[in-house]
Amino acid sequence: DSGVTQTPKHLITATGQRVTLRCSPRSGDLSVYWYQQSLDQGLQFLIQYYNGEERAKGNILERFSAQQFPDLHSELNLSSLELGDSALYFCASSPQGNPLNEQFFGPGTRLTVL
Amino acid sequence: GQQLNQSPQSMFIQEGEDVSMNCTSSSIFNTWLWYKQDPGEGPVLLIALYKAGELTSNGRLTAQFGITRKDSFLNISASIPSDVGIYFCAGPTSGTYKYIFGTGTRLKVLA
Numbered sequence A: 001d002s003g004v005t006q007t008p009k010h011l012i013t014a015t016g017q018r019v020t021l022r023c024s025p026r027s028g029d030l031s032v033y034w035y036q037q038s039l040d041q042g043l044q045f046l047i048q049y050y051n052g053e054e055r056a057k058g059n060i061l062e063r064f065s066a067q068q069f070p071d072l073h074s075e076l077n078l079s080s081l082e083l084g085d086s087a088l089y090f091c092a093s094s095p096q097g098n099p100l101n102e103q104f105f106g107p108g109t110r111l112t113v114l
Numbered sequence B: 001g002q003q004l005n006q007s008p009q010s011m012f013i014q015e016g017e018d019v020s021m022n023c024t025s026s027s028i029f030n031t032w033l034w035y036k037q038d039p040g041e042g043p044v045l046l047i048a049l050y051k052a053g054e055l056t057s058n059g060r061l062t063a064q065f066g067i068t069r070k071d072s073f074l075n076i077s078a079s080i081p082s083d084v085g086i087y088f089c090a091g092p093t094s095g096t097y098k099y100i101f102g103t104g105t106r107l108k109v110l111a
Helices: none
Strands: A005-007 A010-013 A019-024 A031-037 A043-050 A053-057 A064-068 A074-078 A087-094 A109-113 B004-007 B010-014 B019-025 B032-037 B044-049 B055-058 B061-065 B071-076 B085-092 B099-101 B105-110
Touching: A005 A087, A010 A019, A019 A087, A019 A109, A031 A074, A043 A064, A043 A074, A043 B099, A074 A087, B004 B085, B010 B019, B019 B085, B019 B105, B032 B061, B032 B071, B044 B055, B044 B061, B044 B071, B071 B085
Parallel strands: A010 A109, B010 B105
Antiparallel strands: A005 A019, A019 A074, A031 A043, A031 A087, A043 A053, A064 A074, A087 A109, B004 B019, B019 B071, B032 B044, B032 B085, B055 B061, B061 B071, B085 B099, B085 B105
């Protein structure tokens, strides 16, 4: 158990809908990262937040947005969902915003878009 | 953009055999990290490398930071069934906070 929690574990929805994925980092970690992993693919970095502010942006679509709240939990919002958005979404956290720090991954949210 | 290519893409080995896999980049990396992902779970860090030429071990795992800084290698000695999973190399892209993960090597161990 990494100490990072993600909810929900599974999510099934229809095209065109909007969903919110939630992540709680390890106690004391200030940085949160979001990744997308499609079937049999590697992990694609989406976005990083550090202490409430956006720190780095990867290949995140405009239909997706994220935020980190004062209590440091983070939410990833996916809207106008398409079939191709079906994937595992992982959240990771680290103590600081330095990418050289080890990242601790949550168990993931499996999103299925029908 | 920067990419990390891993080889082999997948491998089947007998229990007890040694395993070698590598990760190559088209550009220089200053840090190499190796993660393992078990089925249905998030990746877990195995080894971190911070210096060109560095050789680091973690139990049966040994990883090396290539001297060109464009590659890294991971070796697993005397494989066991719980070594099954996907092994990813990763690192922050130069001058940014963005992380890149490699394409992964899927390992299957035959008892």
